[in-house]
Amino acid sequence: MATHAASASREVPGEPTKMSTSLVDTASAAIQGFGPINRIHQHLCAFHFYGDDMTRQVEAHHYCAHQNEEVRQCLIYDGPDTKARLIGLEYIVSENLFLTLPDEEKRLWHSHEYEVKSGALFMPGIPGPIQRQDMEKVVKTYGKVFHFWQVDKGHTLPLGLPQVMMALTRDGQLYDHLKADVEKRHGVSFEEEREKRAYMKGLEHGIHPLANGGGKGVKLVIRETDCKPPQQQQEHHETSNHSVPRVFV
Amino acid sequence: MASPGAPMSVKQSLLDKGAQLMQSLKPIGQMQQHACTFAFHSHDMSRQIEAHHYVARVNQDILQCVVYDSDEPEARLIGMEYIVSDRIFETLDEDEQKLWHSHAYEVKSALWVSPRIPEVLAKLELANFTKIYGKFWCTWQIDRGDVLPLGVPSLMISAQAVDVAQVDQEKIMRRDDKYNMSIDALKQGRVEMAEPEWINPNADHWKQAGKGFVLEIEPTEMNAFAPFP
Numbered sequence: 240m241a242t243h244a245a246s247a248s249r250e251v252p253g254e255p256t257k258m259s260t261s262l263v264d265t266a267s268a269a270i271q272g273f274g275p276i277n278r279i280h281q282h283l284c285a286f287h288f289y290g291d292d293m294t295r296q297v298e299a300h301h302y303c304a305h306q307n308e309e310v311r312q313c314l315i316y317d318g319p320d321t322k323a324r325l326i327g328l329e330y331i332v333s334e335n336l337f338l339t340l341p342d343e344e345k346r347l348w349h350s351h352e353y354e355v356k357s358g359a360l361f362m363p364g365i366p367g368p369i370q371r372q373d374m375e376k377v378v379k380t381y382g383k384v385f386h387f388w389q390v391d392k393g394h395t396l397p398l399g400l401p402q403v404m405m406a407l408t409r410d411g412q413l414y415d416h417l418k419a420d421v422e423k424r425h426g427v428s429f430e431e432e433r434e435k436r437a438y439m440k441g442l443e444h445g446i447h448p449l450a451n452g453g454g455k456g457v458k459l460v461i462r463e464t465d466c467k468p469p470q471q472q473q474e475h476h477e478t479s480n481h482s483v484p485r486v487f488v
Numbered sequence: 489m490a491s492p493g494a495p496m497s498v499k500q501s502l503l504d505k506g507a508q509l510m511q512s513l514k515p516i517g518q519m520q521q522h523a524c525t526f527a528f529h530s531h532d533m534s535r536q537i538e539a540h541h542y543v544a545r546v547n548q549d550i551l552q553c554v555v556y557d558s559d560e561p562e563a564r565l566i567g568m569e570y571i572v573s574d575r576i577f578e579t580l581d582e583d584e585q586k587l588w589h590s591h592a593y594e595v596k597s598a599l600w601v602s603p604r605i606p607e608v609l610a611k612l613e614l615a616n617f618t619k620i621y622g623k624f625w626c627t628w629q630i631d632r633g634d635v636l637p638l639g640v641p642s643l644m645i646s647a648q649a650v651d652v653a654q655v656d657q658e659k660i661m662r663r664d665d666k667y668n669m670s671i672d673a674l675k676q677g678r679v680e681m682a683e684p685e686w687i688n689p690n691a692d693h694w695k696q697a698g699k700g701f702v703l704e705i706e707p708t709e710m711n712a713f714a715p716f717p
Contacts, residue, residue, distance in 0.1 A: 251546050251547060251550060252549065252550075252576060252579075253546065253547035253548055253549030253550045253572075253573070253576060254547060254548035254549055255547055255548060256545055256547055256548050273519065273522065273542065274556075274558075274559045274560050274561045274563060275540075275542070275556045275558075275559070275560070275561060275562075275563040275565070276516060276519055276542050276554075277561065278561050278562075279508075279513060279516050280504040280505070280507055280508040281504060281507040281508065281511060282507070282511040282512075282513055290710075291708045291709070291710060291711060292710070292711040293710055293711060293712040293713065293714065293716060294711055294712075294713060300515070302513060302515060302516050304565075305496060305500065305504060306490075306491045306493065306562065306564065307490070307491060307493040307494060307495055307496055308493055308494040308495060308496050308497055308500055309492070309493025309494055310491045310492070310493045310636070312564065312565035314515075314516070314554055314565075316515040318515075319512070319514060319515070320514050320515070321514050321515065321517070321518055323514070323515040323518075324546065324552065325515070325544065325552040325554065325568065327568075328554075328565060328567075328568060328627060330565075330627075330628075330636075330637045332493070332636065333493065336492060336493055336636060339492075339636075340636065340638070341638070344638055344639065346705075347640075347705070349717075350717070362507060362511070363511065364510055364511050364512070365506075365507055365510055365511065369503070369506060369507075372499075372503055373500075373503050373507075376500075383637065385625070385627055385641055387568055387570070387625060388570075396550070396570075396572065396576065396580070397552075397570045397623065398580070398584055399584070400703065401625050401627075401640070401641045401703065403640075403705075405710075405716075405717075408716060408717035409714070409715065409716075409717070410714075411714040411715075412712075412714045412716070446717070450717075451716070451717035452710065452716075452717070454716070454717060455707050455708065455709065455710065456707070456708040456709050456710035456711070457705060457706075457707065457708070458705075458706050458708050459640055459641075459703045459704065459705060459706065460703070460704055460706045461701050461702070461703055461704075462701070462702055462704060463697070463699040463700070463701060464531050464699060464700055464701065464702050465698070465699060465700070466530060466531060466532070466533050466694045466698065466699060466700035467531065467532045467533060467534060467700070
């Protein structure tokens with residue numbers, strides 16, 4: 240059974256913020272320029288599931304900035320409020336740029352066509368007609384997501400390894416209760432929106448067979464390796480094959 | 489170096505502006521501090537990067553940081569760092585602790601700075617920073633020349649008081665020039681800052697083991713109840 244991110248424990252360990260600390264924080268925010276942060280211009284809500292486990296589904300709130308017309312970079316939080324935890328990031332690129340990626344890389348990326356067309360990806364608080372202007376673009380993109388904090392497991396700290404995440408690609412994948420919950424909280428209807436987005440054209444070349452894990456599951460494993468300090472590199476070039484595969488969490 | 493892709497269209501800029509005005513973006517508003525520091529790839533310490541952290545406080549013991557390659561509006565999002573107090577760190581299991589790095593040297597030697605903040609103010613908070621631990625995943629290896637984010641995240645480690653973990657003078661000078669600061673003066677001012685009595689030896693794993701970590705993709709089956717993709 241998937242645990243919904245929003246219903247998972249929000250009890251992050253740690254002391255409440257001290258008054259002196261929050262004064263420093265507030266002063267800093269006022270004095271420092273927040274260049275890249277000020278570029279963040281939109282909030283998208285969607286679902287991710289783990290690259291090797293569709294049964295673990297997470298509601299993901301994306302806060303995105305455009306690098307240019309074809310590249311977006313997004314921060315992913317587990318909710319839309321001030322207490323939200325930063326759980327990962329997503330890069331979004333145009334179909335053209337995706338096609339330039341090495342084949343090995345492509346399987347880490349997922350298509351957005353179904354997510355957009357089904358109405359499951361939406362911009363909270365934005366009127367449909369305006370939202371759809373941007374969705375017409377998102378529908379033709381690919382995304383690459385890593386999560387670092389497995390809130391659906393009830394982790395109160397960001398433990399373990401980064402997780403490659405995938406997204407919805409067809410009907411029947413998203414848990415009904417997660418759908419109903421997000422629709423209620425944000426006052427949206429995926430079904431109604433699906434009809435209104437029916438006109439949208441997806442990827443020019445269709446969904447690439449190597450995207451979405453290439454049809455397989457994807458997970459990351461960690462292994463120890465020599466750390467190659469700078470002078471060692473100059474002195475001798477032996478590479479060690481002694482690295483031991485390690486299993487984490 | 490700019491990312492590949494067409495420049496922003498007027499229509500997209502307008503859409504973005506509109507969304508920014510209509511949506512509340514509350515989590516983003518929690519970022520309260522900008523810190524500049526340096527980090528090394530754990531699997532290849534000959535590669536070091538300048539990192540700009542935008543820091544949000546979860547509570548007194550936990551910080552969540554978004555990391556960019558500069559503080560310019562067009563900066564690239566290159567990773568994330570989580571920071572926890574020593575109190576929390578001691579509760580983690582050993583394998584987990586090996587992924588984290590200490591910050592004492594980085595702070596005391598003024599590699600970690602708060603640009604544009606008077607040092608007097610910055611020090612109030614940095615005093616706590618000598619005891620904290622960080623876990624930093626780099627997701628866009630621009631130092632490798634990647635024009636798009638490629639591959640799997642790279643675990644990063646902090647500068648330490650040993651030769652192999654020293655930041656290039658050139659990088660430091662460029663930073664000092666940009667922010668009109670002097671690492672020597674700052675370092676001097678931080679001499680009195682208390683050093684932690686104990687740094688858990690499981691952190692900074694490379695120092696003990698001479699080994700870094702790499703992630704690899706393992707093809708596997710998708711645990712699924714519906715067809716995928």
